[in-house]
Amino acid sequence: GESVGLHLPTLSVQEGDNSIINCAYSNSASDYFIWYKQESGKGPQFIIDIRSNMDKRQGQRVTVLLNKTVKHLSLQIAATQPGDSAVYFCAETQAGTALIFGKGTTLSVSS
Amino acid sequence: KAGVTQTPRYLIKTRGQQVTLSCSPISGHRSVSWYQQTPGQGLQFLFEYFSETQRNKGNFPGRFSGRQFSNSRSEMNVSTLELGDSALYLCASSSARTGVGYTFGSGTRLTVV
Numbered sequence: 001g002e003s004v005g006l007h008l009p010t011l012s013v014q015e016g017d018n019s020i021i022n023c024a025y026s027n028s029a030s031d032y033f034i035w036y037k038q039e040s041g042k043g044p045q046f047i048i049d050i051r052s053n054m055d056k057r058q059g060q061r062v063t064v065l066l067n068k069t070v071k072h073l074s075l076q077i078a079a080t081q082p083g084d085s086a087v088y089f090c091a092e093t094q095a096g097t098a099l100i101f102g103k104g105t106t107l108s109v110s111s
Numbered sequence: 112k113a114g115v116t117q118t119p120r121y122l123i124k125t126r127g128q129q130v131t132l133s134c135s136p137i138s139g140h141r142s143v144s145w146y147q148q149t150p151g152q153g154l155q156f157l158f159e160y161f162s163e164t165q166r167n168k169g170n171f172p173g174r175f176s177g178r179q180f181s182n183s184r185s186e187m188n189v190s191t192l193e194l195g196d197s198a199l200y201l202c203a204s205s206s207a208r209t210g211v212g213y214t215f216g217s218g219t220r221l222t223v224v
Contacts, residue, residue: 041217042217043217044154044201089153089154098144098156099144099213102153
């Protein structure tokens with residue numbers, strides 16, 4: 001499947017491939033991280049979250065990996081479908097503070 | 112249950128005017144946050160309210176203000192509009208204190224001409 005080591009603004013994959021979207025977060029004190037999906041004309045939609053005491057969390061077709069050493073977060077989407085086409089954002093927060101969003105990655109899935 | 116409702120969905124205003132945007136959170140949610148989304152700056156935090164009190168404020172000029180009512184509904188106001196205020200304004204609500212479990216509305220698209 002397609003994967004990127006650094007953040008890229010766009011990612012194009014074929015239907016059925018696995019996708020990996022990367023994000024570098026800014027605050028080493030952040031303790032909660034979230035991935036959002038935003039489709040055209042809609043607000044961000046929650047996909048999956050992870051707390052800083054975890055390295056990995058799995059959902060339905062999605063996995064989030066957290067590497068606190070290098071302040072890196074990734075979202076893996078298995079068997080990517082055309083309906084997964086959207087902009088994906090990572091967000092971080094420290095208790096009592098607001099969400100800080102990363103730059104989005106536009107995922108395009110072709111069938 | 113109903114999601115976060117933002118009104119109006121679209122708005123066109125002239126420079127120098129003021130505008131008020133409304134957000135109705137999910138029933139039972141007491142935390143409401145506002146974000147500005149632009150192609151150049153991405154999603155930027157404006158402010159957060161919890162039980163009618165502003166808990167956090169982002170780095171925006173004083174022309175941007177907000178409030179929350181006793182029923183948790185929130186409004187934000189932008190005075191003396193500038194062209195650069197054109198953006199998608201998003202509201203998010205949560206039952207928790209901050210940052211956790213936020214549900215976003217579809218936003219209000221503000222265009223300043």
